[in-house]
Structure formats: C-alpha cells, structure tokens
Amino acid sequence: MLNLEAVGHVHLAPGATDLRKSIDGLAALVIAGFDLDPFSDQWFVFCNRQRNKLKILRWDYNGFWLHYRRLERGRFQWPHHSEHMLLIDRRQLQWLLDGLSVDQRQAHRQVKASVVV
Numbered sequence: 001m002l003n004l005e006a007v008g009h010v011h012l013a014p015g016a017t018d019l020r021k022s023i024d025g026l027a028a029l030v031i032a033g034f035d036l037d038p039f040s041d042q043w044f045v046f047c048n049r050q051r052n053k054l055k056i057l058r059w060d061y062n063g064f065w066l067h068y069r070r071l072e073r074g075r076f077q078w079p080h081h082s083e084h085m086l087l088i089d090r091r092q093l094q095w096l097l098d099g100l101s102v103d104q105r106q107a108h109r110q111v112k113a114s115v116v117v
Contacts (some may be wrong), residue, residue: 016049
C-alpha cells in the first residue's frame, strides 16, 4: 500500500525513463545520473515516454519498495522543463497521481501560521 503520509522529499526524474529497469537499475540511475542517495528517506519517481506509467523507488528500513502505476486511459501530467531531478512535496505527488499538474495554479497557497502574543 502506498502511504503518502510517510512521504518526505519526492524527486521526479526529468524526461522519460526506460521502465524496464527495476530496483537496481533505477537505484543506479539515482546514484550515477543524479548524484543522490537511493538509501535515503527520499522517494524517486520515474515516468515512461508515453506518460501512462510511473515507478516510485523508495528505501524502507532494510529494503527497497518499488511502486508501479499504469493508467488504462489518460496520461500523467509529467513536467518537461527540467534537466535535473525536480523536488516536489507530498501534495504535489498526490496531484500527479491524480492526473493533475504539479504546478496547480488554483490550489490554495501554504500559510505559515504563528501565534500572536
């Protein structure tokens, strides 16, 4: 089960990724291609060229999780504007999985509230 409440940092791999790669291939891509640590508490998301499949790689305590999602209809709104891993938050990941853009202009902005004394 994919629990988005446990999400820390989420990195989107730019462009299209060959999703025939499994855990070792994607972890090697994270290390060699993006100079990041796949054993960290970060999540790494990859998308295929047709934008109808995603893989999420994450480390958990003593092993990797590899989540796979395939859409029967439609496409993911995968960002095209980056050559480097794009850092998003849990809310943006949920938007992406729901078929929305990670840059929702209609979304409410985060408020940093504080107590007035």
